[in-house]
Amino acid sequence: MPELLEKSKLNIAMFPWIAMGHITPFIHVANELAKRGHSVSILIPKKAILQLGHNNLYPHLIKFHIVSVPQVEGLPPGAETASDIDVSPFNPLALAFQAMSTQVNTLLCTLKPDIVFYDFAHWIPNLAAKIGFKTVFYNVICAAFWAITIVPARHFPKDRVLTEQELSQPPKGYPSSTVVLRRHEAWTLSTLPLECGDTTFDVVITAAMQGCDAIANRSCRELEGPMCDYLSAQYNKPVLLSGPVLPEAPVGKLEEKWDTWLSKFKPKSVIYCAFGSQLKMQKNQFQELVLGFEMTGLPFFIALPKPKGAKSIEEALPEGFLERVGGRGVVYGGWVQQTHILNHPSVGCFVSHCGYGSMWESLLSDSQIVLVPYLADQILNTRMLTEELKVAVEVQRGAMGWFSKEDLCKAIKFVMDEDSKLGNMVKHNHEKWKETFLSPGFMDNYMDNFIEQLYQLLV
Template identity: 60%
Template structure:
């Protein structure tokens, strides 16, 4: 169906209130606005402050602030899941649910053509009354949705899924690489836990079942088989937006870090970051930094202070700073990740394989070493290591613990000058990057996505 002449879409967005959800929604909003479409973005006061600098079209992308009702047990003023420990997510889900009346009123006033959401499953209740179409826009990998969140994986009504059941792929699952190990099935068992009045699984399945179309921040070349599987499972159209990566920031790297990185040879530094939500226990944190010391390579680690500690400095192993001297930095603040990854001295990126970091890894020239922590990160890692063969994953024992030796071994395996593993991964990575960075690749996906919205 061709686009109606002169017709511009009005798209409303209400992502889950966590940085890893809100930011990719804003990237998509900018792409829609660049093409003349109106976007109404529902968010909180803190999120507005956080995202304003990333709104490239403030005359077209308008923010609509909604308060988050307080729920007993949450720190006062909590507005973002990234502000709190993971064990409080269930209470935050309840607060998120309690925003439903405000969301309905806002959407009724705005009267959009289409609403994009991910975890806000109650949006589908408002759609018939207000008269908009619903698109469940997922900012996690298609591989993880296809393994954990399809109707073929039926949840028993009277009990959670066992670890053995979670380890078994659902019927027809299109990959033998993207699977769970026993200790990882425990991580994914949170699907059966209550998030507010419903389990996490119920929430996402309801969001996917109730929409007019499913959308995924992915592409056919990397995850086509999973997208096709999801479409067949839900009997719905699946729209792909592509990675929707922002243009490289023009802002230069902070002078302090540029000067430090500039001391080292090209592609010799190992950079490590685990995103905004991952906070390690002190013992695992110390094992991690000792692993970097063990590599003998220069390294830059950017992580939050471990649980129960006040600073990075007090958490470092005894004598660590003296031993690593000037070749290692462990920093507890925010850093410019894209600029660091593009620095000539950085040759390896050790990350948690959150979906944002996954794409940044693929678009970089760095070797990729993965230390996943949460369910979708584990499955993203399997995709990169198994199906795409562009990364290595740090080995863990049955409890999920990784040692300094296993971390050091994984890094040296990809960074060694004569490493066959490193050479093979680099070739596969280059092929993927060439696809993603080819002229018109990203914009063609966005154009196709917009056409899908018109046809809806």
């Protein structure tokens, strides 16, 4: 859009929730803004900068500013991101996050941004009125999550807990009959990550979305158009779409030891499994998972944190597991280059929790997709991929999210068996959607339109 070149470049600040799955997409959208000449200041803890700073492709325009995480009751020493704590209804990191407002206020007074992007920091609009900037609630997970969990809560007294039936019943006007939580899945909402003291998750997010000048979604109309229109009507404000905002290609090379190991196997034969950095499984469910991979008879690479109560990944493995799988299986507890692994020629299947970032990475990969969601937003993402786009299969599970090794093995076999009708169907649909998302100009057009809408906020 040539007219953008005639305008003054934007000065944008960003303060995301301090979880890797939130900070990373903020950096990705910062790269797209900087690519077009705009300057961006990202306010995050030092540990996050050390872990994610390499994603900054335009260091002359994108600057990181350290905000320290104050020590609060219940927060482990040295914890600075959500990866440092277990998922639980009470989240001390959320208390610390709220307490960072004074630091953020000081930085924003100095930076004097035109626009501030935020998500869980519901107090940012209060600073906007004092300092003088516009605000964008930048949503990095599916729009359905806010529509189906936060919108219903707004219509009930704050002191009343919604029943499972109410939580599993889509609100009036909700635009999908498939991207829903089923009644037995309403328990997942008890794991919402920002319950702290008297401040609950729905109160925080409702305030964050009501107070902003515009809601922005890391999505596109092809995927979530009706859902975004629904949110716009509920909050009576514009919903901007940035597109999925993912790097066109991974930066750098895959670590040599993993490249060497993966290259031992035939093209599209290796199963890769990762559930993000936050989810720590119970030891018995972890063992059921790895046994399911063993049952497939296929090579596999599992990248998961050590399960709860285990001193190491090796200690948590079933007896005799390593001897039985030999060199065809890796179970690793450290960080890996997921995008690089998914782009490796030997990888043919991605077993994922269907977090929003992993969802997009799977859609833009050539791998078959098997989903094991745990949290509410992951379940909604899974419904989108399995029941609307029909590009993936979900592992069947019982109450409270438990699955058997047999069900995991069965789902993988469905998509990896060359003679499987289901596997060929989801592969065909996946290829069509990938072609759409990667078509020339698709992502650039979304970002150019997004920036034009940001300018309109300043008028």
